[in-house]
Each structure stands twice: as structure tokens, then as C-alpha cells.
Amino acid sequence: MELHPQPVGGQPKPWKFPAPDRGTLPNGLTVLRCHRPGQQVVAVEVNLIAPLDAEPEGLDGVATIMARALSEGTDKHSAEEFAAELERCGATLDAHADHPGVRVSLEVPASRLAKALGLLADALRAPAFPDSEVDRLVRNRLDEIPHELANPARRASMALSKELFPAESRMSRPRQGTEKTVERIDAGAVRAFYEAHVRPATATVVIVGDFTGVDLDTALADTLGAWTGAAAEPRPMPPITADDTGRVVIVDRPGAVQTQLLIGRIGADRHDRVWPAQVLGTYCLGGTLTSRLDRVLREEKGYTYGVRAFGQVLRSAPSSAPGGAVGAAMLAISGSVATDVTGPALADLWQVLRTLAAEGLTDEERDVAVQNLVGVAPLRYETAAAVAGTLADQVEQFLPDDFQAQLYARLAETGTVEATAAAVNAFPVDRLVTVLVGDAEQIAGPVGELGIGQVTVVTGQ
Structure with a gap:
């Protein structure tokens, strides 16, 4: 029997996060394109500067309804026809709203890119916003709200935002609106928000995939290039302020068998030079199954299936903004534990933080984190959608096009001492707001004895 020779691995090739080509269409639309040979599913991301703090007073959620309604018919097609x-293109189109703005995402086979770009352009250029479809989307959103309030993780996130930010800040309120504000939204409000904020001169499109055999310049000119709109002055960005005085808020869920934990504060965003060290230190603290928090709370004590520490950018601003950058990231620790061990679990969590401050990270922890963060990057960015999403994040956060590539280089250069200092500064034991969603009658006493802050109990509704 003649066997095929065993394949032999080749020499590893250097990898770097893809660099896009940047340009501008005559209508003012900024275009970032990135040719990725072999990626036959093309990913397109559109950033629209329509932030949540631009929503009219009393209409929280109108940005979300507008984003969802973009695909509910145009001047050429009804919702069903669209x-x-x-x-027919084999395409998917999604949109969502967040604090920085609205993001529209398209994925389509490269062979049908031109057709799909035309549909995307129609949705951006001339959405119909029919009354019946907007009303349906409002009803759907109202149906979602009770489910979100019943979800412990979502409820904890809402409570933490309410605690951290002042009541007048949009960041203190649910991103997609409340029942009271959503029920006020109609097609007229959606059209007004669209007309006030959606235009090509302030938008950016990121397109990633294999463009072999595709006349991308012509496709863009004939579709997104036909989108017109007036220019607009840059919107002022309100400063981000937060109160991270150490305290505990218990969202009461009588009879709950688990307690959802969310512990957080506001810290540096990606414009800050400490960001790479903060990423590395946070990963060592709670980024994976081998992190300190998991090792103690999961492996040693068996309190939880997993606890994670993370940093999530809320909003960034260009350095040219008045007073400098006004961005911030949410630094948080999240997980769930059995109700009867809520007190001991929090005690051990705080001890992990105190030990980190006293003894620091080890070189081994640092090396494993770098290997995991940097070494797996080529796998993380195998798809066009992953690359496009990261490039769009950079645009949204006013970062240079090579930021992600430089970040991996800086992560590899970050030392153990620097990572330790960043993690300790990110999670100071006396400046953390703790939200617990669980049975207040069972957990309030043990948590109050820990001395991690004044305990307040609120209704679980």
C-alpha cells in the first residue's frame, strides 16, 4: 500500500493586524478597505455618528428603533421585498445603537457584493420608516424589556450604570430605553432622529474581504457614493463623570438560588498610555480559566462556574476635543455564585485584589497572558467580520488605523511590574461599586459584615 507522505509544517510567517487603505468618496463618506485574499465572505461595517446622548429628552431608545428600522423598507422596496x-444575495444586515453611535453591519459573498452594497446604500440613503413597521418594532422592544429585567446579568448592568453615573447622564439609563420612553416613540420621531444625524459626510464605511475580480471603486461609487446629505458641525461631547465611592447595592430577588455579581468603576480608555498594561493586568486577574479569580473562586473554593474581569470602552473622543479626550472604559468583574456563599465569595474576591496589590503578578502569569492575547490573534482575526469589526471600533473611538497592530507590539513589551500596577489601579479595593442581584434577606447581612461599603437594598423590578 502506498501512503501519501505526511504533511510537514512550514516556517511560521510573521503576523500583523491588517492595515486598511483609507479614502473619501466625493459625497464625504470615509472608506476604509482591506483586501484579504481567500475571504470570500465580505464584511462591511458602517459607523454613523448618532450617539445615544443625541436622543431627544424623553425618547431614550429612538436610536435603537431607528437602527432596527433601517432595513424595514426603502424608497425602492417594501420591508418584505427588501x-x-x-x-437572494445571501447577505445578512444588522444594526444596533450604542453610546458612540449607530453601527450597521453587512456580510455577503464577494460575488454578490455590488448588489448588496446597493441595498445597504438604499437603507442608508432613503429608509422608508413606515408607520406600521416602526409601531411593530416599538411593540417588539416593549416585549423585550420585561425579559431584560428578569435577566440577572442585564439587571446588574442596568443597576451599575444607574449607580455610577449622574441621573442627567445618558449613560445612567438603559441603552435601548425604558418602557416609559420607548412607548412614546413613533415613526415621526424616528424620521426626525435620522434626518438630524445620518449623513455621508460624518459616516465611515469599513469593507474587508477578497476583492479579486471585484471593481470595488465602481461598486462603491454607484451605491454608497450616490448617498447625499448636508454636512454637519461636530457634536459637542459631554464629559463622562462617575462616582466610584465604594458601596454595595443589592437588587432584591426573593428566593433566588444564585447571586449575580457585577463590580465596577470607570477607568482609562484606549487613548491612555496605560491601556496595554491595563489589558494585560486585567487578563491576569480574570481574563481566562487560569486567571487568579477563577483559580481561587472556581478551582479552590467551588463557589462559581467562572468569574471574569474586563475593560469595555464606553465612549472615546478625539484628542482635539475641548479639554482633551473625554473617553472612559467600564472596568468590571462579573460572575455568579450560590446564594449561601455570596459573603464568603466576595470576601475571597477582595482578598485576591489585596494580595495582588501586596505581592504583584508573577512573571509566569504575565508570560501566559501575553501568549494568550498576542499568540492567538491570528486565529481571532481569521474572518473578514472580525477584522472589519475591530477597524470600525477604531474609527468609533477616534484611534489611528494602526492602533490594533501597535497594541499587540506594546502588549508583548509590557513588563510584569507595569501590568501589576495597572491592574491594581484599575481595581482599587476601596473604590469599587458592587451590584448584587439576589435574595437580599439572605445575603445583606453577610455582605454588610465585609466592610466593603454601605449596603443599600432596592426592589428587583
């Missing part, structure tokens, strides 16, 4: 045209 959906059918997307399906």
Missing part, C-alpha cells in the same frame, strides 16, 4: 432581496 428582506427578499437580501436573501
